[in-house]
Each structure stands twice: as structure tokens, then as C-alpha cells.
Amino acid sequence: MTVARGGPTTHVASIDDAVHELRARGLRVSAARRLVLEALFAADSPLSAKRIADGLGGTIPRSDVASVYRNLETFEGLGLVRHVHLGHGPSLYALAQTHGREYLVCESCDSVQACEPAQLDGVRAAVHLASGYEARFDHFPIVGRCASCRAADGE
Amino acid sequence: MTVARGGPTTHVASIDDAVHELRARGLRVSAARRLVLEALFAADSPLSAKRIADGLGGTIPRSDVASVYRNLETFEGLGLVRHVHLGHGPSLYALAQTHGREYLVCESCDSVQACEPAQLDGVRAAVHLASGYEARFDHFPIVGRCASCRAADGE
DNA sequence: ATACTTGCAAATGATTTGCCAGTGT
DNA sequence: ACACTGGCAAATCATTTGCAAGTAT
Numbered sequence: 001m002t003v004a005r006g007g008p009t010t011h012v013a014s015i016d017d018a019v020h021e022l023r024a025r026g027l028r029v030s031a032a033r034r035l036v037l038e039a040l041f042a043a044d045s046p047l048s049a050k051r052i053a054d055g056l057g058g059t060i061p062r063s064d065v066a067s068v069y070r071n072l073e074t075f076e077g078l079g080l081v082r083h084v085h086l087g088h089g090p091s092l093y094a095l096a097q098t099h100g101r102e103y104l105v106c107e108s109c110d111s112v113q114a115c116e117p118a119q120l121d122g123v124r125a126a127v128h129l130a131s132g133y134e135a136r137f138d139h140f141p142i143v144g145r146c147a148s149c150r151a152a153d154g155e
Numbered sequence: 156m157t158v159a160r161g162g163p164t165t166h167v168a169s170i171d172d173a174v175h176e177l178r179a180r181g182l183r184v185s186a187a188r189r190l191v192l193e194a195l196f197a198a199d200s201p202l203s204a205k206r207i208a209d210g211l212g213g214t215i216p217r218s219d220v221a222s223v224y225r226n227l228e229t230f231e232g233l234g235l236v237r238h239v240h241l242g243h244g245p246s247l248y249a250l251a252q253t254h255g256r257e258y259l260v261c262e263s264c265d266s267v268q269a270c271e272p273a274q275l276d277g278v279r280a281a282v283h284l285a286s287g288y289e290a291r292f293d294h295f296p297i298v299g300r301c302a303s304c305r306a307a308d309g310e
Numbered sequence: 311a312t313a314c315t316t317g318c319a320a321a322t323g324a325t326t327t328g329c330c331a332g333t334g335t
Numbered sequence: 336a337c338a339c340t341g342g343c344a345a346a347t348c349a350t351t352t353g354c355a356a357g358t359a360t
Binding site for chain 1: 313314315316317318319
């Protein structure tokens with residue numbers, strides 16, 4: 001499967017940082033690339049390529065989906081972007097650092113809970129103990145039933 | 156997302172059991188359905204719909220992909236079948252009980268490790284502690300780096 | 311000037327759907 | 336008999352690729 005890893009990218013906290021990063025890697029800074037960055041910086045949760053191409057539904061000028069995919073792939077290669085699969089829909093993309101986050105999805109109510117990696121360190125330790133794996137929950141989420149759904153069913 | 160849950164199906168250990176189950180639910184037992192069951196019972200790991208339609212590559216008579224998908228969906232509704240996403244490829248299907256299994260995937264070497272749920276009970280406990288969720292790793296696997304890959308990188 | 315990028319169209323892969331003929335019960 | 340199913344073609348969705356025209360450096 002090969003999931004993008006953190007990568008050597010220095011922390012990019014703004015579009016300008018990202019732009020500098022692109023130049024530093026010898027990549028060109030085109031309008032299409034800026035638009036993808038704008039969308040990602042504007043979003044507070046992972047976005048589909050389609051939504052980025054749609055300009056977040058009009059907030060931002062729209063661009064071509066093919067280019068969006070190509071640029072997202074390029075950015076993933078730089079370690080600037082990551083993608084998650086939170087369910088059966090399309091892949092969702094986010095800035096790698098915004099998205100240091102990890103996810104839990106409730107199979108009953110479909111709610112998505114993002115959390116800081118530290119919150120799942122105990123889980124990581126348990127996985128390591130059980131299997132020797134060093135786990136990450138930022139590509140595939142932890143699926144289960146959330147506390148409220150369980151309570152609702154009297155568990 | 157809504158992941159198929161265990162379901163009310165009684166334990167089906169053979170094709171005949173499954174056939175009885177279908178009849179008990181008022182569903183017809185057609186040749187196409189038998190073929191899907193044959194493939195699933197013959198497999199030792201989850202299969203793609205395409206592979207089932209191909210008759211496991213010639214071992215079994217082939218059938219129509221559309222029917223395979225329809226029947227897999229029907230069987231999932233009965234709790235007879237489940238599907239997993241082990242990476243970026245197509246969904247993989249397996250008998251629900253064969254597939255009481257849960258999965259770990261290494262992001263470096265792409266190896267897949269299936270294990271009995273009990274092996275991950277510690278992990279489940281840790282997830283519960285951290286989030287209140289009751290987790291399952293049979294729909295999305297735990298992604299991470301396996302012990303050998305970590306060792307190879309001197310971690 | 312020139313190589314990197316884009317936009318658009320067409321291709322691919324996975325999965326779904328419409329529809330009518332076929333068949334299990 | 337009759338409703339449930341299957342097969343096949345066409346449709347849909349997500350993503351990728353080919354290629355000529357456009358543009359960042």
C-alpha cells in the first residue's frame with residue numbers, strides 16, 4: 001500500500017512557507033498549485049480532490065480535477081500533504097501537519113473524531129506489545145462504536 | 156460509513172449451511188450464488204469481486220461481476236460475508252466467520268498479517284480507555300511498520 | 311528558451327444500475 | 336405461475352494518462 005510518511009519537509013505554517021518549499025525543491029509555483037494550497041490551508045478537515053477542484057464550493061476559483069490530483073500527488077511526495085480514507089467515499093487530503101491528526105470513526109453514527117497523536121499513544125503501545133508494529137491511525141482510522149452509540153444501546 | 160456487523164446469522168461452516176441459511180431467509184439458491192459461496196469457502200484470504208467472478212482464476216466456473224457484487228452485497232446483509240480494505244486496491248470479501256480475523260498491514264513492505272481478534276484485545280482495551288470506542292480492525296486494518304522493517308531500519 | 315505544468319479529453323478500474331430473459335420454489 | 340435472479344450493456348465515480356498549448360524561471 002505504501003502510505004506517505006512524515007517526510008523531510010520543514011514545518012510549513014502558511015501558503016508562503018509552502019511556496020518557498022516548492023521553490024526549494026525546484027518545483028514551479030503555478031496558479032493551479034496555489035489554488036490547491038489555498039483550499040488546504042482554508043479547510044479545517046480533510047478534503048476530496050473534487051471539492052478542492054470545485055474551489056470549496058465557490059469560495060475559491062475552481063481548477064481542473066486532473067491537475068488537482070497531480071498536484072496533490074506531488075505535494076504528498078514532498079511530505080506536505082497526506083490523504084486519509086475515512087469511509088467508502090473518495091480519498092480525503094489535508095496538510096501533513098494539520099493532519100498530524102489521527103482519526104476514529106463510529107460505524108453506527110458515522111461520526112468522525114480527529115485527535116492529536118498523543119491521545120492514541122497508549123493504543124500505539126498496545127499495538128506494539130501485541131504485534132511489534134509501530135501503528136499510525138492517520139491513513140485508515142480506528143473503526144468502532146463510539147461511547148454515545150454504545151450507551152444508546154445500553155452496553 | 157456503516158460497516159456490516161456480526162449479524163444474526165447462525166454459524167455457517169459449509170456451503171450447505173450457507174445454502175440453508177439463504178433458504179431460511181426466503182432467498183433463492185441460484186447457480187451464481189453457489190459459485191460465490193464456493194469461491195469464498197475455497198479461499199484462505201479475502202478475495203476481490205473480480206477474482207470471484209474469474210472463478211479464482213479457472214479453479215471454479217466464472218460468473219458475471221455484476222451478479223457477484225449483487226450477491227456479495229446480499230450476503231453481507233445477511234451477516235454471512237464481510238469486506239475489508241487492506242490498501243488501495245478493490246474491496247476484499249470473505250466469509251464473516253473465516254473473517255472473524257483482524258488485520259495489520261505494514262506500510263513499508265506491504266505485508267498483511269491476519270490474526271485472531273483475541274490477539275488485539277489489549278489494543279481494544281487501550282482504544283476504549285483513550286476514546287470510549289469499542290474498536291474493530293476487520294474493516295480497516297491497523298497500519299504501521301512491522302517489526303522486521305523497523306529492525307531493518309535500526310529502530 | 312526550455313523544461314515543467316496545465317487543461318481537456320479519453321482511458322482505466324471499481325462498482326452500480328436498467329432491463330429483459332431465465333429459473334427457483 | 337410469479338417473483339426473484341442472472342447476464343449483459345450502459346452508467347457512474349474516483350483516479351490516471353496522453354498530449355498539445357501555456358507559462359514559470
